[in-house]
Amino acid sequence: EVQLVESGGGLVQPGGSLRLSCAASGFTYSTYWMTWVRQAPGKGLEWVANIKEDGSEKNYVDSVKGRFTISRDNAENSLYLQMNSLRAEDTAVYYCAREGLYVGVDTSYHFYYYMDVWGKGTTVTVSS
Amino acid sequence: DIQMTQSPSSLSASVGDRVTITCRASQSISNYLNWYQKKPGKAPKVLIYAASTLQGGGPSRFSGSGSGTDFTLTISSLQPEDFATYYCQQNYNPPHTFGGGTRVEIQ
Numbered sequence: 001e002v003q004l005v006e007s008g009g010g011l012v013q014p015g016g017s018l019r020l021s022c023a024a025s026g027f028t029y030s031t032y033w034m035t036w037v038r039q040a041p042g043k044g045l046e047w048v049a050n051i052k053e054d055g056s057e058k059n060y061v062d063s064v065k066g067r068f069t070i071s072r073d074n075a076e077n078s079l080y081l082q083m084n085s086l087r088a089e090d091t092a093v094y095y096c097a098r099e100g101l102y103v104g105v106d107t108s109y110h111f112y113y114y115m116d117v118w119g120k121g122t123t124v125t126v127s128s
Numbered sequence: 129d130i131q132m133t134q135s136p137s138s139l140s141a142s143v144g145d146r147v148t149i150t151c152r153a154s155q156s157i158s159n160y161l162n163w164y165q166k167k168p169g170k171a172p173k174v175l176i177y178a179a180s181t182l183q184g185g186g187p188s189r190f191s192g193s194g195s196g197t198d199f200t201l202t203i204s205s206l207q208p209e210d211f212a213t214y215y216c217q218q219n220y221n222p223p224h225t226f227g228g229g230t231r232v233e234i235q
Binding site: 035037039044045046047050059060061062095097100102104110112113114115116118119120121 | 162
């Protein structure tokens with residue numbers, strides 16, 4: 001069964017750190033981009049960061065740049081999100097997701113990515 | 129960063145209604161547009177990718193269209209299980225921003 005399971009969430013004080021993990025199973029993890037998405041209480045979905053199959057490319061939303069670091073261990077089929085200098089506005093459910101790929105062809109190749117497998121999420125609360 | 133704007137932010141509809149949700153990008157994103165369904169306490173689920181391709185196993189009452197900056201998600205005949213919040217998302221350029229969401233409620 002294709003599965004993603006997040007862990008590592010909890011209550012942390014402002015300015016503190018937390019490391020989220022996402023364990024992948026049931027698919028060839030090393031061949032997929034992976035992404036973190038969050039949802040703050042009562043708010044919409046926010047894309048946070050993604051990482052290329054081999055870890056050589058990483059992207060972040062501006063609000064977490066310099067504070068969060070996405071990484072992966074393909075030998076352990078695991079994805080991580082190191083969160084430092086946490087703020088109240090980082091309070092959210094954090095989801096990891098697999099990026100599926102669809103290749104469209106007309107006069108050239110087009111690579112369409114979409115999040116096709118999601119974990120159930122882990123809750124991060126930043127509060128004193 | 130590319131901004132994604134959805135409208136309406138919420139709507140009320142009845143079972144059997146045809147529902148249309150729109151999504152506008154702040155710049156052209158070709159057809160690099162996905163639609164997701166989100167229910168409270170559940171993980172999001174992809175419905176449509178590449179603007180108009182139905183995810184495998186997805187109900188055929190869902191359809192997507194558009195290219196460039198303007199996109200629509202249509203539910204041809206609303207079912208009880210469709211009451212949820214819907215999000216568009218661009219994957220043209222990182223960060224792969226979501227729209228603000230459209231909550232579909234029971235009338």
